Amino acid sequence: MVWKVRVFSELYTAVEPYKSTYIVAVVENENGERRVVRVSSRYFGRLKPGVEGEIREEWTVFGTVPVFIPRLEEKLRKVVLVTGGSRGIGAAIALEFAKHGFDVVVADVVQDAETEKTLEALRSFNVNAYFVYMDVSKSESVHKGVEEAVKQAGRIDVLVNNAGVTRDAYLERMREEDWDTVLNINLKGAFLCSKAVLPVMKRIGGGVIVNISSIVGILGNIGQVNYAASKAGMIGLTKTLAKELAPYGIRVVAIAPGFAKTRMALAVPQGILQEYMRRIPIPRLVEPEEIAKLVYHVVENEAINGIVIPIDLGTTISSPIA
Amino acid sequence: MKSTAHNQEVAVIGAYSTKYEARSSKEAYEIIGEVASGVLKTVDKGISPEEIDLIIVSNYSDSFGNVLHTAPLVAEHIGNLGATGFRVENACASGGTAVYLAWKLLSSGLSRNALVVGFEKMSSQGFTSKVNEILMRTAGPEEYRVGAPFMALYALIAQEYMQRYGATEEDLALVAVKNHENATRNPLAQLQKKITVEDVLKSPYIAKPLKLFDASPLSDGAVALLLSSTPRRYTDTPVYIRGISLKHDHPSVHKRSDMAALEAARLAAEEAYRMSGLTARDMDLFEVHDAFTIAEIILYEMLGLAARGEGYKLVREGVTSFSGSHPVNPSGGLKAKGHPIGATGVGMVAEVYWQLRGEAGARQVNGAEVGLVENHGGTGGTSVVIILAR
Numbered sequence: 078m079v080w081k082v083r084v085f086s087e088l089y090t091a092v093e094p095y096k097s098t099y100i101v102a103v104v105e106n107e108n109g110e111r112r113v114v115r116v117s118s119r120y121f122g123r124l125k126p127g128v129e130g131e132i133r134e135e136w137t138v139f140g141t142v143p144v145f146i147p148r149l150e151e152k153l154r155k156v157v158l159v160t161g162g163s164r165g166i167g168a169a170i171a172l173e174f175a176k177h178g179f180d181v182v183v184a185d186v187v188q189d190a191e192t193e194k195t196l197e198a199l200r201s202f203n204v205n206a207y208f209v210y211m212d213v214s215k216s217e218s219v220h221k222g223v224e225e226a227v228k229q230a231g232r233i234d235v236l237v238n239n240a241g242v243t244r245d246a247y248l249e250r251m252r253e254e255d256w257d258t259v260l261n262i263n264l265k266g267a268f269l270c271s272k273a274v275l276p277v278m279k280r281i282g283g284g285v286i287v288n289i290s291s292i293v294g295i296l297g298n299i300g301q302v303n304y305a306a307s308k309a310g311m312i313g314l315t316k317t318l319a320k321e322l323a324p325y326g327i328r329v330v331a332i333a334p335g336f337a338k339t340r341m342a343l344a345v346p347q348g349i350l351q352e353y354m355r356r357i358p359i360p361r362l363v364e365p366e367e368i369a370k371l372v373y374h375v376v377e378n379e380a381i382n383g384i385v386i387p388i389d390l391g392t393t394i395s396s397p398i399a
Numbered sequence: 400m401k402s403t404a405h406n407q408e409v410a411v412i413g414a415y416s417t418k419y420e421a422r423s424s425k426e427a428y429e430i431i432g433e434v435a436s437g438v439l440k441t442v443d444k445g446i447s448p449e450e451i452d453l454i455i456v457s458n459y460s461d462s463f464g465n466v467l468h469t470a471p472l473v474a475e476h477i478g479n480l481g482a483t484g485f486r487v488e489n490a491c492a493s494g495g496t497a498v499y500l501a502w503k504l505l506s507s508g509l510s511r512n513a514l515v516v517g518f519e520k521m522s523s524q525g526f527t528s529k530v531n532e533i534l535m536r537t538a539g540p541e542e543y544r545v546g547a548p549f550m551a552l553y554a555l556i557a558q559e560y561m562q563r564y565g566a567t568e569e570d571l572a573l574v575a576v577k578n579h580e581n582a583t584r585n586p587l588a589q590l591q592k593k594i595t596v597e598d599v600l601k602s603p604y605i606a607k608p609l610k611l612f613d614a615s616p617l618s619d620g621a622v623a624l625l626l627s628s629t630p631r632r633y634t635d636t637p638v639y640i641r642g643i644s645l646k647h648d649h650p651s652v653h654k655r656s657d658m659a660a661l662e663a664a665r666l667a668a669e670e671a672y673r674m675s676g677l678t679a680r681d682m683d684l685f686e687v688h689d690a691f692t693i694a695e696i697i698l699y700e701m702l703g704l705a706a707r708g709e710g711y712k713l714v715r716e717g718v719t720s721f722s723g724s725h726p727v728n729p730s731g732g733l734k735a736k737g738h739p740i741g742a743t744g745v746g747m748v749a750e751v752y753w754q755l756r757g758e759a760g761a762r763q764v765n766g767a768e769v770g771l772v773e774n775h776g777g778t779g780g781t782s783v784v785i786i787l788a789r
Contacts, residue, residue, distance in 0.1 A: 084562070084658070086554030087607040092546050093532035101542075101551040101606075103653040113653040115545040126562065142545055324528070 080104040080112070080145065082128045087121050089279060091324025094139055098282065098325055100124060104132070104145055114145040118282030118326050123149055154205070156230040157376075158182040158223075160213050160270055161240030163192040165339040166289065169365035170237055171195060173373045175202040182226040182233070184211035185240070205230065213240045213266030223273040232281050235376050236274045238267035238311070239289040243341055245300045256303045263307035267314055271329075275322070283326025285376045288315050289368075290331040292389045308333070312385050319383030328382040330375045335389030338362040358391030409505045410630035410637035411787070413441040414749035416622040419589040419737030422522040423619035427464030428472060430621040431456075431518050435476040438514065438623035443634035446512065446625065448477045453510040454484030457497035457517035459740035462533045464520035473516050482514070490537040490776030491690060492645075493517065494744025495783025498624065499645045505628040512628070517745030518621035530617055537777040539651025550614060550691065552652050552778045554606040557693040560659040561608065566696065566711035568608055572599035573714045574692040575612050575734055581721050582731025584762040589618055589737030613692040615732075620739035622746040638752045641769075642675030642786035644668075650780035661694065663782035664773055665701040671771075671784040672703070679703035682725065682786075683767035684754055686747040688775045689732040698773055699727070702784075721762070729754070729762050744774035744783060751787045 085102035092098075100116035102124070114132055116124060130147040157174040161167040162183035171181045172195075181199050185192065188208055199206035207229045211222030226233060241263045244255035267288050278284035293301055294308025315331035322329060336342045336353065342362060345353075354360040371388050375381045387393050415437035417423070417430050425433070439446060456469045466472075470484030489496035494517040501513035524530050531548045538547055547555075560566060576596055582588035599612040630637035648663040649655050655662065672678055679702055687702070689695035699710035704718075704725055713719050719727035730736045730750045733743060751770035753759045768789050775782040 084555045084558040086551045086558065086609075087604070088548070088551055089604050089606070090531070090548075090550075091528055092535070092548050093526075093528040095546050096528075099546070101545060101547040101555065103555055103658070111653045113542050113545055113547065113651065139546075140544060 078106055078131070079129050080106050080132055082124060082126050082147070083111070084126065085116065085124055096324045102145055112143060114143045116145045116147065120147055120149070121280060121282035154180050154231070155234040156180045156182060156232050157235040157237065158184055158226050158233050158274070159237040159239055160184045160211060160266065163187055163189070163195055165341065166334070166337060166365045166368050167237070167239040168195045169369040170239060170372050171199055173366070173369035174235070175199040175204045175206065177373060178204060179235070180205040180230050182207045182209055182230050184209050184222050184226065186210070186212050213270055214261035216269050219269040219273045223270070223277065227277055233274050233277045234281070234284050236270055236284070236286045237289065237372060238270055238286065240266055241289065243301065243304050245304065247300055248302055251302060259303035260307050260310070263304070264310040264314070267311055271314070271318060278327050279325050286318065286327065286329045287372050287375060288329070288331040290315070290333045290385060292333045292335045292387055292392050295333055295385065295387065295393060315385065316383050323382065328379070330381055330383070331385040332368065332371055332375070333385050333387045333389065334363050334368050335387070335392040336362050337368060338364055357389070357395045361390065363388060363390060407506045407508055407628035408630070408639060409502050409626055409628055410639040411624055411748065411752045412627045412630050412633040412637050413438045413446070413625035414623070414752045415441050416587055416746055416749050417620050418587045419618045419620040419739055421589060421616065421618065423520060427466045427518060427520040427523070430520070430619070431469060431472060431516060432476045434518070434621040434623035435473045435514065435516055438625055439477060442625060443636070444632070446633055448479035449481070451477065451479055451482050451512045451514050453501065453504055453513040454482050455497040455501050455513060455515050456484065456486040457493040457515065457741040457745060458486055459488060459490065459493050459519055460533055463523055463740065464518065465523055473514065477514065489781045491688065491740050492744060492774050492776030492781040492783050493741045494746065495772070495774030495785065496645060496781070497745060498626070498748050498785060499643055499783050501626050502640050502643050505626055508628070513626045515624045515626065515745055516621065517742035519739035519741040520619045521617040521739065522619050527617070537650070537780070539649065539654065542651050542653070548606070549778070550606040550609055553691040553693055554609045555652050556658060556697070556778065557608055560693060560697060563659055564708040564711070568600060569596060570696065570711040570715060571613055571692040572596045574689060574695045575599050577714060577720050578689060578728050578732040578734040581729050581762065582735030585731050585736060586760070588731040588735055589616055590731070590735040609691060609693070615690045615734050615738040618737035618739040620737060620742045620746070622742045622749050624745055624748055624752070636756050636789065638755045638787050638789060640785060641677065641788045642671035642673070643784070644670035644674070645781065645783045646670070647781055648779055650777050652778050659697065661697050661701050661775065661779040661782065663779050664698055664775055664784065667782045667784035668702045668773070671786050675786045675788070677769060677786060682769055682771045684729055684751065684764045684770045685725065685727040685773070686730060686750050686770065687727055687732070687773040689728060689734045690738060692734065695727065695732070702771065702773060726764050729764055744772070747772040747774055748785060748787070755787060755789050
């Protein structure tokens with residue numbers, strides 16, 4: 078039977094015990110019969126009086142609920158925003174999403190030949206690719222960047238907090254500014270970006286935030302007290318936001334890569350890198366593409382939430398030599 | 400008149416209210432005790448506890464205050480365990496229902512003097528989402544099943560109304576602005592703070608098209624009233640119940656033939672006007688159930704102040720403002736005075752009682768002699784209308 082939307086209300090506050098937001102609608106059929114139904118929050122901003130659809134009884138642990146499935150023709154273009162997306166792991170993640178039909182916003186503090194190359198590669202997958210300037214450590218810059226991203230791409234379904242830097246030194250030699258720089262970009266940046274995209278994701282009825290943490294945030298690493306603290310901080314951020322934002326249909330997940338084949342890792346003196354490799358079960362570097370595939374997977378797999386997934390060739394199970 | 404069974408004239412002879420607050424430092428049983436003892440002292444010529452033979456307590460949920468079995472508690476507080484008492488619940492109309500029942504028992508001669516106590520301590524729930532879950536239980540079963548909180552159901556009513564009659568979100572905002580302005584003159588009000596239309600429009604959507612500032616707050620508070628069938632023994636200026644009615648509608652919004660109406664309120668008003676021989680034009684003030692701004696606009700129409708589909712024009716034109724020809728919610732209403740559910744209807748009657756006795760201080764409506772209370776439950780499944788006069 079065909080039902081038509083008469084009136085509806087988008088809920089922006091979570092309802093217990095369902096811990097979710099959705100649309101409540103009154104629909105009617107041609108005999109003038111009316112029913113009250115629930116509509117998925119993914120139709121936020123797209124439902125209108127008169128839209129036709131059908132009702133399905135959906136089983137939930139809280140009881141069976143009549144759910145209205147609108148017949149909406151328009152195809153959604155999903156959008157991912159990757160901070161630090163110009164190069165390295167960020168660029169690999171951006172490409173993985175483009176491969177799967179996502180429009181991509183690359184947010185970065187640099188826009189150079191490498192950025193252009195990344196954007197070009199993204200567009201070769203027949204998706205829209207945009208660049209926005211963003212210094213993730215500055216609230217104003219993040220807001221401007223997100224605003225610009227929404228202006229260009231229309232929405233943000235996925236945020237990847239990938240931008241990160243290192244300023245390695247032993248504690249005795251570590252300068253306060255090295256601590257501040259790393260914490261501000263890696264941790265505060267993830268906080269500011271999450272905060273800035275929240276209203277956007279609420280408005281479209283959900284989303285996913287993926288935080289690129291590090292194995293170092295779980296294990297610690299000599300000479301990286303700032304970096305390890307920032308990456309451990311991202312784990313706390315992930316677990317807290319996963320709880321806070323779940324009612325809005327937003328999942329938050331952290332990925333903790335081991336040493337990956339990027340400029341950042343290759344800057345580590347070779348002797349140290351080799352010594353490190355000898356301690357892990359599979360002695361090689363993680364490929365950025367492998368990390369990108371995992372990020373895409375956690376976005377697509379809607380059961381993954383609030384956890385830290387190491388992608389580390391077995392680093393977390395390795396036995397210490399020293 | 401149809402009410403031949405009701406021989407006794409019933410009047411309010413005393414009223415006492417706590418200030419409505421977001422978070423009272425007192426336990427529910429303490430505020431119940433405060434108002435129960437307090438109201439006895441407000442009777443002009445005095446009343447002894449033994450003269451009170453009926454106690455009715457109004458409370459929406461024991462989840463708001465963590466207390467049940469409150470009638471003997473009240474009896475103990477006033478020092479008369481010989482009184483007969485019980486609790487009533489009719490969603491947000493629990494208070495109006497308690498007054499209705501007291502009137503019924505007094506006017507029929509079954510009781511002589513009634514103590515009505517309404518209370519709610521909503522802050523005993525830590526999370527707003529949990530509060531919503533508790534409130535949602537008043538919805539019709541189908542609406543409860545889809546998980547439609549109060550605000551979503553009022554949003555459906557609002558959308559139906561706005562689509563049909565062309566009212567705007569700004570019109571709804573004007574109700575909030577008016578009632579906040581009124582609350583600045585009421586020391587008992589929870590939100591004694593002026594707001595602007597822009598403040599309302601900028602507040603976040605909770606259930607589109609309704610925003611945070613379209614909703615009444617969550618409140619703690621208690622109110623007590625004394626009603627008597629021999630009022631002149633206790634005061635020379637009683638406030639009589641001249642008309643009273645309690646009516647129902649479908650508890651589910653989607654089952655109503657007109658989703659943009661509050662039919663129970665219309666029917667209750669019609670009966671109360673008939674009983675009193677008065678009309679909307681005769682009322683000096685109205686205290687109505689503006690749990691959400693849209694409700695006040697629709698109530699203008701249900702209570703006969705405006706024609707169907709034209710309620711929103713009254714607030715645009717200032718007709719219902721404090722200085723307008725028909726002040727509505729001079730107390731600040733649920734929107735700004737607050738909405739401690741079980742106390743709300745009782746508090747509305749207390750407010751009109753003070754207004755008609757000229758005791759309303761800065762918010763006094765000059766020369767008020769007749770006033771109307773409308774208190775409804777759920778999304779309008781129950782409505783109580785009470786017309787009071789000196």
